[in-house]
Amino acid sequence: MKIVMFGLKGIPFTAGVEVMVEELGSRLVKRGHDVTVLVRPHYTPRSLTEYRGMHLVHLPSIPTKNFDAISHSFLSVFKSVSLNPDVVHIHSTGNSIFSFFPRWFGIPTVVTSHGLDWQRAKWGKLARWYLKMTDFTTCIFPTATVVVSRRLQTYYHEHYGRSATYIPNGASQVNRIPPDEIKKYGLAGNDYILFASRLVPEKGCHYLLEAFQKLDTPLKLVIAGDDNTDREYIKLLKKLAPPNVIFTGFIKGKLLEELLSNAYLYVLPSEIEGLSVGLIEAMNYQNCVLVSDISENMEVIGNAGMTFKNKSVADLMEKMTYIVNNPKYVEEQRHASYQSIQSRYNWEEVADQYEQLYTSIQRSH
Template sequence: MKIAIIGSRGYPYVYSGYETLVKELSERLVERGIEVTVYCHKALFQDRPKQVNGVKLVYLPSIETKVLSQFIHSFFSMIHACFSKVDVIFVVNSANGPFGVISKIFGKKTAINVDGMEWLRPKWKGLGARYFYFASWLSTKLYDQIINDSEEMRNIYLKLFKRDSIVIAYGATIRQTQDASKIKKWGLEPSGYYLIVGRLIPDNNADLIIKGFMQSKSLRKLVIIGDVPYKDEYSENIKLMGKEDSRVLFTGYVTDPEELAELYHNAYVYLHGHEFGGTNPTMLKAMAYGSCILALNTKFNQEMLQGGKFGLFFEKQPGSVCEVIENMEGHPSLAQAMKESSVDGINEKYSWDYVTNRYIQVFEQLM
């Protein structure tokens, strides 16, 4: 069986949930004797080997702009894949919905992971939001198999687009703390800080959490890991807001996975403000690394934390954030108990091996 994967930045480039999925899935598919080709953004790779860890790589150019880069790259990738001898083309990101026309013309079997409700994200306004809605609708018409990463997202697609989908969540790898000294480079101590991890974009609500934290009387720090890879007014305003309080620390990107894991492990509380999307890889890591989790109250976060079994919730108001922080400040034993239990939320459906087996089933059925 030969599989082509398009729609991500490439392999082994890991920047977001999609790249993590591509990396973990493609490596495991190769281990099972499946030939995998991943399409990569040429501009992101100085070295361009034809194969890494058994994964075949194709580097194609694009116009590197915030809006058009992925769109143009996926267009060229789909054409290239359709002229190849692959059995199934696996696409990530519903923005690539229109390219299903190309695979239909060539008679290629396809599956698409449509991710979340991109059309609701604040960064896409007007024409951008309408395009994402249209592209998501087209995905349900043009691709042979639709894949969602949560039951809640499956229900949304069924209601909006009248097309059912298979649910395959993202995976996570359970890890215990190994070297707490790795956090000292930022002047941090175990349990001495709250943690936010994610891109500094409006729908991740870092501004909401920072405002709520600044209203609290906590003596701990608030550490924000992440940024955006482009100049952006929203992210710049957040950084300016953080300068008003000496407790707030921005690390930028943390690319060392061992350092990132220790930052999760040793945080007093992990704060999750992601609003749209289904199964969120960032919160999966928090669960797998044994974090005490406080999350924005959305139906997606409720599903992941099983209605509060593996974390607590706050509303979309700074006052609510402040309230849950003050509660955790007064109950360190609760925070510790939540740290010890959150890893139990990583059940079979969040295992990368299980995720891989489910994708193999989809590809085999398509063939």
């Protein structure tokens, strides 16, 4: 089967959609499928034309906040049709408006909704209106609609009366590794709290910094992440940060693996999510986790970890204080986190479900 995917920045990358495409696409290649991923050259080096068996095709875009994704997807939909695939797989709701075009040419299309993008704080009124409108096209235009969380499945059913196929993200088998590169930050292991995500307002890092300021602990706080679209927000975070906060910037590879392997606690205070790949990975690395009590985060953690009231600095500080003062609880939660993820999120099962979906829409198209 020949599959073309677009609607992401590029691979290899450590963000949610990009991780999903990399893990899914590489597994489909191993099963004998031909997978082409359309990428943006300012995220993927032009010299990289193949990765983990997937063909990478570079298409330009207008690299601004409002036009980067949509300009790339506009070119991608024409390119995808020219490649004459068996299935076109489009990622993110904002790109769903293009999914009718391959169908005109008799090509089945899948759109995966990774979250409700219009809820993100960075968008202005016009962009937010457009993204909210594409919730509707996500349900109507493609041959099949996929969602990564049960909450999204309920949302599309309640608002548009449409059934979406639930296929979550997955987790790979990983090995925890001892501290090495993180020593350059003065970290020895088990001596820091970790936040690893994009530095945008909806991820709630400002709540974490405000709570950490009031926390009586020798632990450091590591903020691992960056975002080129909101530099003012990052400046605000650095103003809020006391001296024992470490900003690593964007990281990946061994350094990220070390941070995930050796944290005392992982905190995700996000206001909105689709299904957090970062949270899944943190739990997969046997971390005790503390997350905001939004339904998407609660869906991921299951019976493991602890929650605090969304946007409440006071409740976040109270829960952090308990966890910091109870290392026995942390050790218990490490095992619970790992078991919770391994029992529910598996990339091989994700690949099975997509493979079955592609086959079924080919037959019915």
